Amino acid sequence: MVKEDQSYYRFLKNDWKQLAPEAKLPLSDQQLKAIKALNDRISLQDVQDIYVPLVHMLIKKFHSFQDWQATKTDFLKLPERKVPFVIGISGSVAVGKSTTARLLQVLLTHFFPSLHSQLITTDGFLYPNAELKKRGILDRKGFPESYDMSSLLSFMSEVKNGKTRIRVPLYSHQSYDIMPDEYETVDNPDILIVEGINVLQLPSNQTIYISDFFDWSIYVDADPELIEKWFLERFGILLDTAFHNPQDYYYEYAQWPREKAFEEAKKVWKRVDLPNLEEFILPTRSRANLILHKVDHHVMDAVYLRKY
Ligand SMILES: Nc1ncnc2c1ncn2[C@@H]1O[C@H](COP(=O)(O)OP(=O)(O)O)[C@@H](O)[C@H]1O
Ligand SMILES: CC(C)(COP(=O)(O)O)[C@@H](O)C(=O)NCCC(=O)O
Numbered sequence: 001m002v003k004e005d006q007s008y009y010r011f012l013k014n015d016w017k018q019l020a021p022e023a024k025l026p027l028s029d030q031q032l033k034a035i036k037a038l039n040d041r042i043s044l045q046d047v048q049d050i051y052v053p054l055v056h057m058l059i060k061k062f063h064s065f066q067d068w069q070a071t072k073t074d075f076l077k078l079p080e081r082k083v084p085f086v087i088g089i090s091g092s093v094a095v096g097k098s099t100t101a102r103l104l105q106v107l108l109t110h111f112f113p114s115l116h117s118q119l120i121t122t123d124g125f126l127y128p129n130a131e132l133k134k135r136g137i138l139d140r141k142g143f144p145e146s147y148d149m150s151s152l153l154s155f156m157s158e159v160k161n162g163k164t165r166i167r168v169p170l171y172s173h174q175s176y177d178i179m180p181d182e183y184e185t186v187d188n189p190d191i192l193i194v195e196g197i198n199v200l201q202l203p204s205n206q207t208i209y210i211s212d213f214f215d216w217s218i219y220v221d222a223d224p225e226l227i228e229k230w231f232l233e234r235f236g237i238l239l240d241t242a243f244h245n246p247q248d249y250y251y252e253y254a255q256w257p258r259e260k261a262f263e264e265a266k267k268v269w270k271r272v273d274l275p276n277l278e279e280f281i282l283p284t285r286s287r288a289n290l291i292l293h294k295v296d297h298h299v300m301d302a303v304y305l306r307k308y
Contacts, residue, residue, distance in 0.1 A: 002015050046298075051104065062191065084162075087215065092224070096222075128180075153206060217290070224277060224278075290305050
C-alpha cells in the first residue's frame with residue numbers, strides 16, 4: 001500500500017516495482033558485465049525492481065524539462081540552446097552514492113543510448129590536504145568548510161550555461177587527496193549526475209544552494225549503524241588495495257594488525273563522518289525529490305517520492 005505524509009509518498013518495493021512494467025531486464029551480457037564490474041555485490045533484483053522504474057521516471061522528467069526549455073526559448077524569441085539536465089545525489093559518506101550514480105548512468109545508457117550522460121563527484125572540490133592543513137581543518141574533511149564551494153557553484157553555473165570542456169579536479173580515495181594535474185572533462189552532456197555529501201547544503205557565505213542548479217535530487221538513506229558497517233567494509237577493501245603500494249594513503253594501516261587498523265577506522269567514523277552525517281548531511285534529506293532507503297546488504301526496501 002502506498003502511504004503518504006505531508007511531503008512524501010512512500011512506495012514499498014512491491015508497489016514501486018510495478019511502475020514500469022514495460023521496461024524489463026535482462027540487460028545484455030555487456031550491460032550485466034558493466035554493472036558487475038562496478039560492483040559485483042549489487043543485487044540484480046534491486047536493479048530491476050527499483051532502478052529500472054526510477055530511470056524511466058527520470059526520463060519522463062527529462063523530456064518535460066526539454067519541452068519547457070523549448071517552450072521558454074520560443075516564447076522569449078531566443079535562440080534554442082542545449083541545457084544539461086542535472087541530477088544531484090546526496091547521502092552519508094559510504095552510503096553508496098557513487099555506486100548509485102554509476103548504476104543510474106549505466107542504465108540510462110542502456111535504455112536511452114542516444115543520450116549523453118556524464119557523472120562527477122563533488123569530492124573533486126575538496127581543498128587539497130595541504131590547503132586543509134594550512135587552514136587547520138584536516139580533520140574536518142567532508143565538513144562544509146573543507147570544500148571550495150564557490151568553485152563548485154561556478155562549475156554548476158558553467159554547466160547550465162552550456163559551456164563545453166569544463167575541467168573538474170579529481171579526488172582519490174587511495175591517495176586520500178586531490179590528484180595534482182588530473183581532471184575530468186564535462187562536455188555539455190544531455191544529463192549530468194552530480195554526486196556528493198554536500199549537494200543539498202547551503203554553502204556558507206553564499207546565497208544560493210548547489211541544488212538550485214538541479215532538475216532532480218536523490219538522497220540515499222540508511223540506518224547510521226549500517227552505514228558504519230559499509231564504511232568499515234570499504235576501509236577493508238582500501239587496505240587490501242594498499243597492501244603492496246607504499247604510495248597509497250592506507251599502506252601504513254595495511255601493515256598494522258588488521259584489528260588495530262579497524263579500531264582506527266572506527267574512531268574516524270565516530271569522530272568525523274558520523275557527526276558530519278548528523279549535523280550537516282541528514283538535515284538536508286527533506287530537500288530531496290526522492291529518497292532511496294536501504295537496509296542490510298544495500299538492499300532497497302522503500303522509495304519516498306516528494307508529492308510536489
Ligand atoms: N548497491 C550496492 N550493493 C553492494 N555494495 C554496495 C552497493 N552500493 C555501495 N556498495 C558498497 O558500499 C561501500 C560504499 O559505497 P560507495 O558507493 O563508495 O559510497 P559513497 O559514494 O556514498 O561513499 C563500497 O564498499 C561499495 O562497494
Ligand atoms: C572524501 C570524503 C569526504 C567523501 O566521501 P564519499 O562520499 O566519497 O565517501 C570521505 O570519504 C572522507 O574522506 N571523509 C573524511 C574522514 C574519513 O577518512 O572517512
